[in-house]
Amino acid sequence: MTPDGQLAYWSSTGVAKSFTHPLDVAWLPGLPGTARIVDYGCGYGRVTGLLREHGFTAVEGVDPSPGLLARARRTHPGLAFTLLADPPHLPFPDGGVDAVLVFAVLTCIPADDDQRRLLAELTRVLRPRGLLYVSDVLLQTDARNQDRYRRGAERYGTHGVFDVGDGAVCRHHSPEHLRGLLTGYELVAERELTVETMNGNPVGALQLLARKGR
Known part of the structure; x- marks a missing residue:
């Protein structure tokens, strides 16, 4: 799903990174505490843990990085x-999940085709009318990021993709691109907010709550 070296990054340098996208449990309306919720790309389990703290007992974090999962299990x-041995494939039956959270995951999947494959797999496991809660980074307007986008487009062929500098390749998105991934979903809510990147830089982000069709 990711360029060569990405998985190695997330099991070495990336293990020590921190993520800050906030979870708003009010965006999980009507879900009982026993709802089956999957935190896709859970990393070190921050959001998985928050869900459990808010009373959800059937929460599972999934991630392709052994290093990040080792940190999650310790924490x-x-x-x-x-x-996940073969991402984006999930070891769940069709329609067996009530909600999926995808926090700061698409930024780690630079290619359009890989992002679409992920959304197709999430759609497969979600029950009819299940919830998809996405939080990811928007395209930034500052000179530093604009320069990174220009150089990244020359190398990778996609505006918004760039090298972080310590081994990772990331992507920032337009709101239209993120909404466009949700074909077949009803958009329930969205909000823009400011978060810190894994390297501590403030950036604009977008959160989307969508409901799968019947």
Whole structure:
């Protein structure tokens, strides 16, 4: 799903990174505490842990990085974490999940085709009328990022893709691109906010809550 070296990055340098996209549990309306919720690309389990703290008992974090999952299990003993051996494939039956959270994940998947494959797999496992909660980074307007986008477009062929500098390749998105990934969903809510990147820089982000069709 990611360029060569990305998985190695997320099991080495990336293990120590921190993520700050906030979880708003009010965006999970009507879900009982027993709802089956998947935190896709859970990393070190921050959002998985927050969901459990808010009373959701059937929460599972999934990630392709053994290093990040080792950190998650140390930080949140007792929570369920699953290694994805063949991402984006999920070890769940069709329509078996009530909600999926995808926080700061698309930024780690630079290619359009890979992003669409991920959304197709999430759609497969979500039940009819299930919820998809996406939080990701928007295209920035400052000179530093604009320069990174220009150089990244020359190298990767996609505006918004760039080298972070320590081994990762990331992507920032237009709101239209993120909304366009949600074909077949009803957009329930959206909001723009400011978050810190994994390297501590403030950036604009977009959160989308969408409901799968019947």
